[in-house]
Amino acid sequence: MALIRIPPSWQLPERTVTPESAFFNRRRFLKGLAGAGIAGAALPLIGCQKQKVLDQAAIAGTQSLAVTLNPAFAQVDRPLTNELVAATYNNFYEFGSTKTAVWQNARALPIDDWKVEVTGLVSKPQTFDLDDLTRRFPLEERIYRFRCVEAWSMVIPWVGFPMNLLIQAVEPTAAAKFVRFTSYYNPKVTYGPLFPPNQFLPFPYTEGMRLDEMANELAFFAVGVYGHTLPKQHGAPLRAVLPWKYGFKGAKSIVKIEFVDRQPATFWNTLSPSEYKFESNVDPAVPHPRWSQSQERFVGAEAEFSWTEKPTLKYNGYGEYVASLYA
C-alpha cells in the first residue's frame, strides 16, 4: 500500500519444522516453552526485523477456559505454532506497526465490561456482553491454519463459537446480504495510528463478508486461544477467524456487527483495493501485486521465530467447506 509501504525482507534463516510429535504433546510443549527471538513484520504490510522479545508476559492476565476440542477440527497436517511466538508476532495497527510495539502497547486495551452491538438488518438487534455470548453459545476449540497475506502462516488453536449461532440469534432479514465488523477504536488508547506513518489510516478498523460466507461452518468468533482467554494483542475479547481467507479479514476486538444490504467499505480495501480485495480467499494462483502467494513461510512449534517454506493451498486447505460458495 502506497502510504505505508516498507519492502518485505524475508531474510531469516530457514529451519526445519518441529516434528509432528510436538503437536500431539502440545499442552506440555506449550507450557514448557519460554524466551526466544521473533521477527517483526507487519502490514501487508511491512517487513521483518528480528527481535528478541519472546516473553511469558505476552500471555499474562489470560484465564483458562474449559473447552472441548471439536473433533472435526482437531488437527491439521502440521504442528501448532509456538504459543509465545504467536503472541508476539501480531498485526494490530491500532497499537503500532512493529511486532514489539503491538503486543506491549495492546496491554492498554480496556476489555472489562465489553459490549458488542449487533445491529442493522436483523429482526432481533441486541447488545451482548461477553458473559452473554459465552453463556449463550457453547465454546469449543478448533485448530485452524492461519495464513497472512504477507505470506507467513501459523496453526492456531482457537476457542470460540461458530458465527452461524449468532446469525440464528439475531435473525437477519431477507434484505441482509453482507456483514460488517468494527473494531474498538479510541485515539486515547489505540495510539498506534497517531505515530507516523499510520496517522493516515482509515480507523476504526472494519472488515466484512457476505452473509452466506458468515453462515459457513468454518466462520468462527474466537474468545480464546491456546486454552485460555485471548491475550489482548490477538484481539481480545472477541475477534473473527476465517481460516480460508487471508488473516486481515479477521477483525480484532470487535465492538459492532452490522448486517447490511450491500458490500461494506473495509479498512484494507479502502487503503489499497488492488492489493486487498474484499473477498481475499487464500489462493496460490493469485499473486499479491508486490509478491507471490504460491509459497508460504510456516511458523511452527519452535520457541523462536523461524519458518519452513510450504506450498500455499487454495482456500488455505479448506476447499471442501467453502469452494461451493464461489462456484
Ligand code: MTE
Ligand atoms: N484487526 C484489527 N482491528 N487491526 C489490525 O491491524 N490486523 C489483521 C487482523 N485483524 C488487524 C486486525 C491482520 S493484517 C492479521 S494478519 C491478523 O489480524 C493477525 O492476527 P494475529 O495477530 O492474532 O495473528
